[in-house]
Amino acid sequence: xxxxxxxxxxxxxxxxxxxxxxxxxxxxxxxxxxxxxxxxxxxxxxxxxxxxxxxxxxxxxxxxxxxxxxxxxxxxxxxxxxxxxxxxxxxxxxxxxxxxxxxxxxxxxxxxxxxxxxxxxxxxxxxxxxxxxxxxxxxxxxxxxxxxxxxxxxxxxxxxxxxxxxxxxxxxxxxxxxxxxxxxxxxxxxxxxxxxxxxxxxxxxxxxxxxxxxxxxxxxxxxxxxxxxxxxxxxxxxxxxxxxxxxxxxxxxxxxxxx
Amino acid sequence: xxxxxxxxxxxxxxxxxxxxxxxxxxxxxxxxxxxxxxxxxxxxxxxxxxxxxxxxxxxxxxxxxxxxxxxxxxxxxxxxxxxxxxxxxxxxxxxxxxxxxxxxxxxxxxxxxxxxxxxxxxxxxxxxxxxxxxxxxxxxxxxxxxxxxxxxxxxxxxxxxxxxxxxxxxxxxxxxxxxxxxxxxxxxxxxxxxxxxxxxxxxxxxxxxxxxxxxxxxxxxxxxxxxxxxxxxxxxxxxxxxxxxxxxxxxxxxxxxxxxxxxxxxxxxxxxxxxxxxxxxxxxxxxxxxxxxxxxxxxxxxxxxxxxx
Ligand code: SF4
Ligand code: SF4
Ligand code: SF4
Ligand code: SF4
Ligand code: SF4
Numbered sequence: 341x342x343x344x345x346x347x348x349x350x351x352x353x354x355x356x357x358x359x360x361x362x363x364x365x366x367x368x369x370x371x372x373x374x375x376x377x378x379x380x381x382x383x384x385x386x387x388x389x390x391x392x393x394x395x396x397x398x399x400x401x402x403x404x405x406x407x408x409x410x411x412x413x414x415x416x417x418x419x420x421x422x423x424x425x426x427x428x429x430x431x432x433x434x435x436x437x438x439x440x441x442x443x444x445x446x447x448x449x450x451x452x453x454x455x456x457x458x459x460x461x462x463x464x465x466x467x468x469x470x471x472x473x474x475x476x477x478x479x480x481x482x483x484x485x486x487x488x489x490x491x492x493x494x495x496x497x498x499x500x501x502x503x504x505x506x507x508x509x510x511x512x513x514x515x516x517x518x519x520x521x522x523x524x525x526x527x528x529x530x531x532x533x534x535x536x537x538x539x540x541x542x543x544x545x546x547x548x549x550x551x552x553x554x555x556x557x558x559x560x561x562x563x564x565x566x567x568x569x570x571x572x573x574x575x576x577x578x579x580x581x582x583x584x585x586x587x588x589x590x591x592x593x594x595x596x597x598x599x
Numbered sequence: 600x601x602x603x604x605x606x607x608x609x610x611x612x613x614x615x616x617x618x619x620x621x622x623x624x625x626x627x628x629x630x631x632x633x634x635x636x637x638x639x640x641x642x643x644x645x646x647x648x649x650x651x652x653x654x655x656x657x658x659x660x661x662x663x664x665x666x667x668x669x670x671x672x673x674x675x676x677x678x679x680x681x682x683x684x685x686x687x688x689x690x691x692x693x694x695x696x697x698x699x700x701x702x703x704x705x706x707x708x709x710x711x712x713x714x715x716x717x718x719x720x721x722x723x724x725x726x727x728x729x730x731x732x733x734x735x736x737x738x739x740x741x742x743x744x745x746x747x748x749x750x751x752x753x754x755x756x757x758x759x760x761x762x763x764x765x766x767x768x769x770x771x772x773x774x775x776x777x778x779x780x781x782x783x784x785x786x787x788x789x790x791x792x793x794x795x796x797x798x799x800x801x802x803x804x805x806x807x808x809x810x811x812x813x814x815x816x817x818x819x820x821x822x823x824x825x826x827x828x829x830x831x832x833x834x835x836x837x838x839x840x841x842x843x844x845x846x847x848x849x850x851x852x853x854x855x856x857x858x859x860x861x862x863x864x865x866x867x868x869x870x871x872x873x874x875x876x877x878x879x880x881x882x883x884x885x886x887x888x889x890x891x892x893x894x895x896x897x898x899x900x901x902x903x904x905x906x907x908x
Contacts, residue, residue: 362755362759365759366759366763369759369763369771369775370763370766370767372774372775373763373767373769373771373774373775374767376769376774376775377767377768377769377774393768394694396768396769397689397692397693397694397768397769397770398689398694400670400671400681400682400685400686400689400700400770400773401668401670401773401779401783402667402668402670402671402672403652403666403667403668403783403786403787404666404667404671404672404673406652406787407651407652407663407666407667408663408666415787415788416783416787416788417790418784418788418789418790418791418792419780419784419790419791419792419795420790420791420792420794421790421791424774425774425775425780425790426773426774426779426780426783448666448673450667450671450673450679450681450697450699450700450703451671451689451694451696451697451700452694452695452697453694
């Protein structure tokens with residue numbers, strides 16, 4: 341082999357080795373990132389947090405929101421935990437978010453990962469309260485309703501429904517959460533007196549269904565009448581003839597008095 | 600000292616080496632001045648962050664003193680600070696940076712542009728304390744190299760950081776950075792970040808000398824590029840240097856102390872120098888000293904003039 345062939349071969353091998361190293365390293369790195377970024381579905385983020393993907397991109401992991409929160413609600417996740425590394429979250433059963441009207445956590449955030457678009461703390465949607473109907477004291481028939489009383493949006497986020505109860509003269513008071521108003525602050529979860537909270541905050545995507553656009557809830561429309569059984573309009577045996585009452589299709593035998 | 604290979608020159612060099620190894624007690628203490636100062640700034644900044652987060656240190660009243668960590672912070676409620684590399688990654692990941700972040704980046708970037716980028720490494724970065732310890736212990740135990748890695752690998756890792764941020768939609772280095780991990784977990788609570796630090800420590804101690812900071816860390820690479828023209832530099836005085844080579848033995852980036860290049864330039868030119876001050880504190884002839892770049896040329900001209908070179 342000519343000398344420059346050897347050199348050439350060496351060079352090619354070196355280049356291939358370098359490329360292989362870079363590719364292996366790069367793939368490993370991407371794998372790590374994907375693992376980390378696959379947000380734990382139970383992470384509850386501070387008020388105003390962007391949607392998961394944007395939040396992952398935007399948060400610089402500085403912890404200024406943590407320092408800004410006067411109630412020590414927020415924590416940064418440590419490495420090796422099952423939450424994406426270094427980002428703020430809270431556990432309502434320990435310390436809920438007390439819905440500060442001036443939203444100091446959001447104001448402290450330098451990146452906008454906690455979006456300044458949030459003007460009213462009651463518009464925050466950190467999660468949704470969900471009641472375990474089997475273990476809620478009120479749903480069992482006891483008079484608890486603590487969650488309702490503690491909820492900063494009581495009467496909206498949690499309402500009480502009364503139901504008669506069998507032979508007892510006492511009514512049941514069922515707390516019901518309304519997603520339209522619930523902020524996910526978790527004050528209810530903190531307050532719930534059962535050993536394990538019977539009301540909990542979960543991220544919306546874990547608990548909230550979606551009915552789809554093709555269902556029409558006819559009774560919710562006031563004006564839109566979709567079927568019309570006016571007897572005179574149905575296809576009759578001849579032009580200009582009116583059917584006798586009770587002769588319209590579907591009505592004939594029902595109204596005939598034979599039944 | 601132009602006859603490099605000459606007998607006299609070699610004697611001079613040996614004498615210098617002798618001086619390095621036979622320091623008096625006070626001389627030794629004095630030679631630790633920069634390492635003491637560096638620990639002071641590194642731990643001091645950590646303490647300010649920690650005190651603000653845990654003991655609600657405030658100044659002025661009702662304003663957090665120094666809130667956040669090295670990734671981004673706010674000083675006395677007024678001055679935003681942000682890590683330029685982290686911000687760049689976030690930008691590439693697809694998030695539009697807010698004005699506050701940009702101002703913070705400008706302040707930090709400007710500061711290190713002036714004082715030399717890798718001053719961050721030796722004076723601010725918490726991981727530096729770990730790698731310094733590993734390097735020191737490695738020297739004591741006289742552990743030989745296992746293999747060789749080119750020091751430019753870090754620039755490729757830096758490039759990969761930026762590319763992967765754009766590809767994956769998250770700040771690629773920030774999500775695995777031991778620098779961020781260490782600071783964050785000391786200030787905001789413990790995770791398993793110490794395992795990453797242990798890995799770096801062992802890697803530096805047993806596998807590759809100055810392995811992490813000198814070969815791999817993309818943040819160090821970034822600051823190397825930024826601070827090339829910084830003001831604070833180590834000046835080199837060729838008239839007094841005896842070529843003992845002791846400085847390169849303690850320098851974590853010995854390639855920057857190439858004597859030939861030093862003689863040409865009259866200062867440590869490479870951005871890879873972290874202004875750690877090891878060499879200046881050690882040099883027995885006083886040939887290496889911190890100085891401001893514009894003053895170095897004057898100084899060297901004067902020195903050359905006085906010895907007739
Ligand atoms: S709104 Fe108040 S209580 Fe809730 S997380 Fe923000 S600072 Fe903390
Ligand atoms: S203040 Fe913003 S950027 Fe910093 S940790 Fe909190 S959410 Fe992330
Ligand atoms: S989380 Fe609970 S307390 Fe908070 S708004 Fe929703 S229902 Fe009310
Ligand atoms: S090279 Fe990286 S880890 Fe080392 S001191 Fe510099 S920034 Fe810190
Ligand atoms: S040249 Fe001197 S100051 Fe620069 S890194 Fe080396 S020992 Fe430290």
